Amino acid sequence: MLFETIVNSLSFGSLYALVALAMVIIYKTSEVPNFGQGEMAMLSTFVAFSLLATYKYSFVVSFVGALLFAAALGVFLEFTFLRRAKDPNILSLILITLGFEMILYGVASWKWGADQQLFPFPISDQDTFNLGPAVLSYLNLATVLITLLLMLMLFLFFRYTKVGIAMKATQQNAMAARINGIRTNRILSITWALSSMIGAVAGMLLAPIATLDPNLMLDPLLKGFSSAVLGGMTSLVGAALGGYILSIIENLFGKYVSLEFKSIVAFGIIVLVLCFKPSGLFARHYVRKV
Amino acid sequence: MSTLLEIKNIETFYTLIYALRGVSLSVEEGTITAILGNNGAGKSTILKTVMGLLDDQPDKGTIEFLGKRIDRKDPEVIVRMGLSYVPEGREVFDELSARENLLMGAYIRRDRAGIRRDFDRIYGYFPVLKERENQWAGTLSGGEQQMLSIGRALMNQPKLLFLDEPSLGLSPILVKEIFNIIQTINREGVAILLVEQNARMALAISHVGLILESGRFVMKGPSKELMKDKDVQEFYMGIRSEESAKGYQRWKRKKRWR
Numbered sequence: 001m002l003f004e005t006i007v008n009s010l011s012f013g014s015l016y017a018l019v020a021l022a023m024v025i026i027y028k029t030s031e032v033p034n035f036g037q038g039e040m041a042m043l044s045t046f047v048a049f050s051l052l053a054t055y056k057y058s059f060v061v062s063f064v065g066a067l068l069f070a071a072a073l074g075v076f077l078e079f080t081f082l083r084r085a086k087d088p089n090i091l092s093l094i095l096i097t098l099g100f101e102m103i104l105y106g107v108a109s110w111k112w113g114a115d116q117q118l119f120p121f122p123i124s125d126q127d128t129f130n131l132g133p134a135v136l137s138y139l140n141l142a143t144v145l146i147t148l149l150l151m152l153m154l155f156l157f158f159r160y161t162k163v164g165i166a167m168k169a170t171q172q173n174a175m176a177a178r179i180n181g182i183r184t185n186r187i188l189s190i191t192w193a194l195s196s197m198i199g200a201v202a203g204m205l206l207a208p209i210a211t212l213d214p215n216l217m218l219d220p221l222l223k224g225f226s227s228a229v230l231g232g233m234t235s236l237v238g239a240a241l242g243g244y245i246l247s248i249i250e251n252l253f254g255k256y257v258s259l260e261f262k263s264i265v266a267f268g269i270i271v272l273v274l275c276f277k278p279s280g281l282f283a284r285h286y287v288r289k290v
Numbered sequence: 291m292s293t294l295l296e297i298k299n300i301e302t303f304y305t306l307i308y309a310l311r312g313v314s315l316s317v318e319e320g321t322i323t324a325i326l327g328n329n330g331a332g333k334s335t336i337l338k339t340v341m342g343l344l345d346d347q348p349d350k351g352t353i354e355f356l357g358k359r360i361d362r363k364d365p366e367v368i369v370r371m372g373l374s375y376v377p378e379g380r381e382v383f384d385e386l387s388a389r390e391n392l393l394m395g396a397y398i399r400r401d402r403a404g405i406r407r408d409f410d411r412i413y414g415y416f417p418v419l420k421e422r423e424n425q426w427a428g429t430l431s432g433g434e435q436q437m438l439s440i441g442r443a444l445m446n447q448p449k450l451l452f453l454d455e456p457s458l459g460l461s462p463i464l465v466k467e468i469f470n471i472i473q474t475i476n477r478e479g480v481a482i483l484l485v486e487q488n489a490r491m492a493l494a495i496s497h498v499g500l501i502l503e504s505g506r507f508v509m510k511g512p513s514k515e516l517m518k519d520k521d522v523q524e525f526y527m528g529i530r531s532e533e534s535a536k537g538y539q540r541w542k543r544k545k546r547w548r
Binding site for chain 2: 162165166168169172173175176177178179180181182183184
């Protein structure tokens with residue numbers, strides 16, 4: 001019973017983890033929680049949908065096309081709006097990201113309408129297999145595997161590539177990064193592209209389970225944000241684990257306590273974390289000696 | 291000998307504060323030039339202005355490096371021309387390993403073999419960095435961080451190296467060690483512009499010394515001569531001057547450079 005619940009939490013946990021990762025990556029460089037993340041992912045998913053359903057491209061082409069669109073969208077938003085902000089403070093930056101959210105939501109509603117679309121995905125969520133007592137669909141399995149693969153790639157990227165290390169360096173000390181010749185503006189663009197692409201993957205994995213409409217990412221965004229807060233906004237590992245933990249807690253709560261109040265668990269967790277460990281569970285942050 | 295860096299009459303503002311009031315300076319190839327001065331005289335401001343770290347500064351004046359204008363250019367561009375900067379207070383990347391910090395110093399380079407050679411060279415100067423290779427830079431001691439910061443700047447193969455207060459907060463023994471290595475680096479062909487409060491050490495290793503006060507140079511000369519100068523001795527090296535006729539030590543000679 002317990003095992004079943006936990007296994008079933010994994011695929012949604014993966015989606016939360018992806019959204020949380022996307023937010024944390026931006027938070028670490030731009031120091032702003034990007035509330036437009038969900039709509040950026042939603043719009044990219046719609047682009048994939050259009051490529052698939054309207055223009056009849058193959059799934060791989062559409063998937064890659066949507067990722068490229070996501071990257072371009074991230075770079076565009078950062079370059080045209082955030083970078084223009086003069087003397088930005090956190091509040092005004094958050095407002096800008098809320099602006100993204102509304103604009104993108106409007107664009108999607110205008111272009112694709114509020115109708116619910118069916119997102120054709122090559123892996124079915126109807127075909128199932130048994131894992132011990134738990135029943136999983138192949139789509140669940142694919143979600144978990146793709147997420148883990150993506151996390152592994154991110155880990156390798158931040159650990160071993162020059163650009164990845166330069167991204168961390170820029171996050172830690174932008175001035176020092178500049179005097180070493182790192183073009184911090186370019187790093188910022190790459191950050192937004194990367195984050196937007198991760199979000200888009202989450203959107204495309206969610207769309208076949210849910211139905212595709214402009215509200216697609218509303219809930220996952222909030223859950224992803226909660227996961228990021230839970231794990232620590234500054235820790236990639238924390239954000240990923242936070243996603244799974246949140247999903248597991250949520251499902252256990254739904255199973256054993258109350259199904260109706262399941263959706264408030266995330267908010268309860270935000271409040272609890274902010275009360276007892278504001279830096280998050282896994283934030284292993286080096287505190288600079290004064 | 292040719293001139294690497296030529297600063298002509300620069301003026302820098304921090305919004306309304308007039309920090310540099312027309313500063314001219316040139317650095318010759320292969321030399322160590324030292325800028326001395328009190329707190330707030332504007333020593334670091336000179337370096338920051340040249341590195342392009344202050345937006346829209348210098349307000350007036352020109353800066354040439356290797357015969358090309360670099361005033362108001364971005365630091366990313368200036369660094370690529372072969373000018374490295376060791377900022378005051380080290381500014382290492384706290385949550386990167388020592389090795390990754392050095393790697394970031396070589397960010398603009400593509401030659402793998404050369405980078406590997408320079409790793410060895412820097413570990414030769416500072417063997418302790420080799421031991422701490424995989425440790426987060428933020429967990430290193432102040433002296434080790436200073437070494438890391440200098441090493442990081444050298445990874446960029448500079449022709450001219452800016453050092454901002456390398457002795458800050460270090461024990462006298464460490465200061466001596468660092469200054470020895472600065473001299474070694476210089477002998478291997480890197481010109482150095484050094485900003486220091488520790489006048490004795492700075493004049494001991496430099497070829498040319500300049501004294502900055504309230505945003506203006508008030509003195510310039512070969513370091514050996516500056517060391518013998520009475521005013522420099524009293525104001526910057528803490529050597530007492532003559533007793534007054536009344537038989538007690540006056541706090542200060544009246545003369546100030548203003």
